[in-house]
Amino acid sequence: MVLAKPISEYETVQTWLQGLRAQWGVEPDNVDARLDMLRHFCEFVERDPDAVIADCSREVEGGKRIRIKSRRLYSEKIAEFQSGAGGDARAQARTGNLVRSFMIHNGIFMQAGVQG
Amino acid sequence: MEFKEVVGRRRSIRFFEPDKPVEREKIQTILETARLASSAVNAHWLRAIVVERDKLPPEKLNQLKTPVAALTLDLAPVHIYFFCDLGIVKKIKGSRLRELVDAGALAPTHGWSHKFVDDFVYPQILEPMTNNLQGYLAAAMADCGGAAQNALLAAFDEGLGACLNTPNPMLTKQVFGVPEDWVSLWVMLVGYPAESWEAGGQRPRPPFEELYFEGDVNTPFKRDPEVVEKLKKANMIQAPAPLPGRMEEIRMLAQRLGLPE
Secondary structure (H helix, E strand, C coil), rough: CCCCCCCCHHHHHHHHHHHHHHCCCCCCHHHHHHHHHHHHHHHHHCCHHHHHHHHHEECCEEEEECCCCHHHHHHHHHHHHHCCCCCCCCHHHHHHHHHHHHCCCCCCCCCCCCCC | CCHHHHHHHEECCCCCCCCCCCHHHHHHHHHHHHHHHHHHHHHEEEEEEEEEHHHHCCCHHHHHCCCCCCHHHHHHCEEEEEEEEEHHHHHHHHHHHHHHCCCCCCCCHHCCCCHHHHHHHHHHHHHHHHHHHHHHHHHHHHHHHHHHHHHHHHHCCCCCEEEHHHHHHHHHHHHHHCCCEEEEEEEEEEECCCCCCCCCCEEECCCHHHHHHHHHEEEEECCCCCHHHHHCCCCCCCCECCCCCCHHHHHHHHHHCCCCC
C-alpha cells in the first residue's frame, strides 16, 4: 500500500508531532526517522495514519469513544510489527513504542508493559 | 519521618523499580497501620490480600490487568488488593461495640452501656442499616477509605512508593475467590520508586477555599498564611508540580524501562 500523500501531511501525524512538542517542551528529534517508521507501520497494516486513528474511535453523542476491539487489534499489530523489526529487543521496543506514541498523542490510550 | 512530612511526600507513584523486592516487614507495617485506622462501630470492613507479582501465575496477572493499570501492575513488585467485607456487621453483631465499652472507649459519661448496645444499637440501628444497601455501602466504603489512606501513608513512611488503582471488581473476586459479600475496592501498588521521591512535585489541588467552609456553605474557611508557612517549613506543603526537570526525568524513565514517549 502506498500512501496518497506525504505522511507528514496527515492530520493525525501533525497532531502527534504537536503533542510531542507540547509534552516534552522541545522539538522532537529524528523526525524523519520517526515518520519513516510510522509509514512502514501504515504499509504493514495497509491503512493511512488518519484511518488507523479513525478505526480506533467513533463519534457518539457528547464526544468520542474508543473502539476497544480495534484498539486491541492495533495493539496486537504493533506488537507483531515490533517483533519483525530489526535490531535487538531494545531497538524493537523503540520501534513499537514509536507507533504507540503516535496512537497515544492522538488520544488512543495504550500501554505495552516494561520492555527495558 | 515526621507525620507532616509523610503527608507532604505522599503522591501517586507510577514508576517502580520492577526488580527491587519489598521487605515483608514493610508490608506488614502497612497492614498494621491500616488496622489501626478509625472505624465506625469498630466494625473494620477493610480486608486485604497481598500478592507478590512474581509469585502470581502469569495468566492470573494478565487477567487482573485493566487497560489503564496494566503497566503499573507490571512495574510494582507488590500488589495489595483491598476489599470491603459487607458481611462483618451481621457476623459480629454488637460484640465489638461491647469491647469498646469494656475498654473504656465508650463510657456511660457519653450514654453508652452493654445494654444499650445489645437492646438498641445492633437490633435497631446496625442490623437495619445493613438492609439498606445503598447507605450501607457508602458508610462501609468510606470507612475502608480511611484505612486505605493509613496504609498509603505507611508505605511512604517506610521509604516506599505506592498508588491506588481500581481493578476490575468481577475479575478480582474471581481470581482471589473471595466470599460473595466482599466488595472489591482498590489495588494498592507498592514498590521502591524508580522516579525521584519528589515525583515531579506536589500534585495540583483545588483551592483551599473551594473545599472547606466555616459555619455555612457560603463562608470559605479563612486560610491563615502563617499556618501555610509553618506547614511549608514542616515539608507538608511542598513545591507544586511540575518541578524543573520533570519531563526529562520521565523521558529518562521511558528510555530505561522501554516505554513510549
